[in-house]
Amino acid sequence: EDADVKVQVVVLGAGPGGYTAAFRAADLGLSVAMIDRGERLGGVCLNVGCIPSKALLHVAKVLSEAEEMSEMGVSFGKPTIDIDHVRGWKEDVVGRLTGGLESLAKQRKVTVVRGTGEFTSPNSIKVGDTVVGFEHCIIASGSEAATLPFLPEDDRIIDSTGALEVQDIPERLLVIGGGIIGLEMATVYDALGSKVTVVELLDQLIPGADKDLVRVLEKRIKGRYEAIHLKTGVESVEATPDGLKVKFGENVETFDKILVAVGRRPNGKVIGAEAAGVAVSDRGFIESDLQMRTNVPHIFSIGDVRGEPMLAHKATHEGVLAAEVIAGHDVSWDVRSIPSVAYTDPEVAWTGLTETQAKAEGIEYEVGAFPWAASGRALSIGRSDGLTKLIVEPETHRVLGAGIVGVNAGELLAETVLAIEAGLDAEDIGLTIHPHPTLSETVGFSAEAAEGTITDIM
Numbered sequence: 001e002d003a004d005v006k007v008q009v010v011v012l013g014a015g016p017g018g019y020t021a022a023f024r025a026a027d028l029g030l031s032v033a034m035i036d037r038g039e040r041l042g043g044v045c046l047n048v049g050c051i052p053s054k055a056l057l058h059v060a061k062v063l064s065e066a067e068e069m070s071e072m073g074v075s076f077g078k079p080t081i082d083i084d085h086v087r088g089w090k091e092d093v094v095g096r097l098t099g100g101l102e103s104l105a106k107q108r109k110v111t112v113v114r115g116t117g118e119f120t121s122p123n124s125i126k127v128g129d130t131v132v133g134f135e136h137c138i139i140a141s142g143s144e145a146a147t148l149p150f151l152p153e154d155d156r157i158i159d160s161t162g163a164l165e166v167q168d169i170p171e172r173l174l175v176i177g178g179g180i181i182g183l184e185m186a187t188v189y190d191a192l193g194s195k196v197t198v199v200e201l202l203d204q205l206i207p208g209a210d211k212d213l214v215r216v217l218e219k220r221i222k223g224r225y226e227a228i229h230l231k232t233g234v235e236s237v238e239a240t241p242d243g244l245k246v247k248f249g250e251n252v253e254t255f256d257k258i259l260v261a262v263g264r265r266p267n268g269k270v271i272g273a274e275a276a277g278v279a280v281s282d283r284g285f286i287e288s289d290l291q292m293r294t295n296v297p298h299i300f301s302i303g304d305v306r307g308e309p310m311l312a313h314k315a316t317h318e319g320v321l322a323a324e325v326i327a328g329h330d331v332s333w334d335v336r337s338i339p340s341v342a343y344t345d346p347e348v349a350w351t352g353l354t355e356t357q358a359k360a361e362g363i364e365y366e367v368g369a370f371p372w373a374a375s376g377r378a379l380s381i382g383r384s385d386g387l388t389k390l391i392v393e394p395e396t397h398r399v400l401g402a403g404i405v406g407v408n409a410g411e412l413l414a415e416t417v418l419a420i421e422a423g424l425d426a427e428d429i430g431l432t433i434h435p436h437p438t439l440s441e442t443v444g445f446s447a448e449a450a451e452g453t454i455t456d457i458m
């Protein structure tokens with residue numbers, strides 16, 4: 001088959017995994033093409049994921065802070081929300097980043113091919129009428145929102161993409177799924193003025209995070225949301241002119257909108273992988289080894305389609321790795337911990353070993369914890385609802401994991417990720433001088449708590 005475009009490396013998918021891989025490969029001197037079916041580069045993360053959600057969460061943060069300022073003696077009154085303007089601002093943020101990617105691709109002479117790509121052989125992908133021939137391929141086709149089979153077709157039932165559109169502010173919103181994505185959007189709509197109900201099948205919100213961290217978040221949102229139902233599944237939804245009639249547990253309630261946030265489905269089955277001989281799992285993942293090679297050695301997989309955790313920073317790390325392996329570098333995956341952050345209010349962040357996991361696997365550990373009620377900075381910003389903890393190896397006190405809940409927990413976590421990666425002990429963090437008064441001191445104090453050397457200084 002004659003190729004219209006011939007390159008050394010083709011990247012299928014232009015999300016954070018794909019564009020990072022394409023740019024790194026081009027920087028290493030390889031000829032590169034990048035295929036995406038989307039109108040704008042950047043994949044889920046930039047267009048309908050990380051970035052727009054954080055733009056809206058910023059609006060939510062300012063709204064709820066303004067509301068709570070009355071406790072400090074300042075009242076702003078009821079805010080006026082121009083939802084079209086909010087949406088416009090969010091789209092401007094997204095546009096800057098995705099537009100930036102276009103120029104970065106151009107600068108590096110990465111050929112961007114738009115349309116849906118499907119393998120036609122182990123060395124070619126067809127995009128409409130265009131055939132792209134390649135020596136190496138990096139599959140970075142990402143994931144999409146999972147659905148529930150029994151839901152009726154109705155435009156009041158939305159997924160995260162619909163929620164990020166902020167078409168309106170529903171009076172009563174039901175969020176199905178109490179994971180990171182569901183709760184982030186709940187945070188946004190709660191601040192905008194919706195009455196939020198969350199229904200989660202498991203016995204805790206944010207499954208994966210330790211319960212003591214989640215408890216702090218739960219305490220705050222219980223006071224703000226209409227209801228949180230754990231160990232509850234939605235059984236049926238009936239679309240009526242007056243709203244969506246939902247049956248869950250003992251309840252039958254009517255909502256104006258439903259956000260379905262029940263997980264993500266990998267895009268392994270939409271790329272014609274069989275024509276290239278690439279193995280796809282039942283769920284749609286395309287597995288690859290520590291050098292990102294699939295069962296077909298010149299075809300690689302990275303990002304959400306490669307496996308859990310489905311996070312942008314994992315995708316970019318894998319993207320760099322795949323490009324370097326193709327360029328002949330002797331590198332492979334060697335990561336001790338991948339951080340997870342829920343950008344809720346307060347944020348919940350964790351990395352490395354969790355207590356839940358340690359208990360399940362019978363791993364010995366000790367905890368050094370520091371409640372934010374004793375942090376001068378947390379008190380002075382009116383947000384002492386927080387906890388920082390380090391999970392350490394009992395004998396050496398080497399840091400194995402960390403968990404933080406509180407304002408800015410995601411930013412604070414980075415220090416602990418470095419500690420794990422560098423093989424540091426709690427003592428190393430404890431002896432590090434943290435600026436006073438900052439929330440980062442809580443990391444230092446939790447290390448001192450692990451060492452048994454903590455003094456009561458705020």
Ligand code: FAD
Pocket residue numbers: 012013014015016017018035036037038042043044045046048049050051053115116117118140141142143160161181267270271302303304305310311312313314315343
């Ligand atoms: P994707 O970003 O999914 O990109 C894949 C691209 O491939 C898409 O553009 C898709 O259209 C394209 N594609 C697929 N098949 C084809 C085909 N056959 N032909 C052509 N193109 C194709 N992660 C974080 O780390 N932090 C966050 O704060 C965060 N927030 C999120 C919030 C939301 C609401 C959502 C939904 C996700 C969030 N994520 C977050 C997850 C993050 O978006 C993903 O982990 C990340 O986008 C994965 O990158 P990727 O490169 O693997 O794939």
